[in-house]
Amino acid sequence: MYVARLLYPLRVLGPGKRVGIWFAGCSRGCPGCSNPELWKQDPRYLVSGDTVLKMINAIRETRGAEGIDGFTLTGGDPFEQPEALRELLPRLREISADILAYSGFRLRELRNRGYRDILDQLAVVIDGPYVESRNTNCFLRGSDNQEIHILNPALEERYREYLKNGRNEVQNFRTRDGFISAGIHRPEYPRELREALLAKGVTIGGETCGDETAPEHTQNQH
Ligand code: SF4
Structure with a gap:
């Protein structure tokens, strides 16, 4: 399977402290997508399901069994790797049934494709392609054409409460390659971030004002 990154504790894409799993590969090409670097299934992202589980278990060992409240699957489009999902999901569910997945496909398309x-x-699916002109900063969704489907009745109350009180936030992770900014960002966020970093003397894509590595941005639009 192609998995580009795994981040913990992810707090901005679902309730609690979650493991975020970014799948590589998406053929949709939504204009304005913030993760075009994950459209391609680059061989360097090829990992086994065992490796992904090993990383998750390492988190459990340091944080304890209660450390993981759920999983958020994004990318790329996780549903472009159905076999990977079939392999991973039963193993993730042994840890938590709260698994939220983003997809550029509509829920009915996923059903029609034989992914029932x-x-x-899954506990929740947030479906539909990202439409830049409809990025209205709606909670958990990159654009307001997308819908949140609660599929697991046992988690319905938890999500209803979470959705009632929630607002979009951004969470920055430091990685070996720089920074990854997770969450739902406003369309003007990349420009604002760029200006703020340049003002602090950070180098961005060759625009030199300092000597640090360019930050990598990621958000969930689909
Ligand atoms: S926004 Fe999501 S569905 Fe659209 S191209 Fe980007 S990763 Fe794919």
């Missing part, structure tokens, strides 16, 4: 067995293992 995958959907049955």
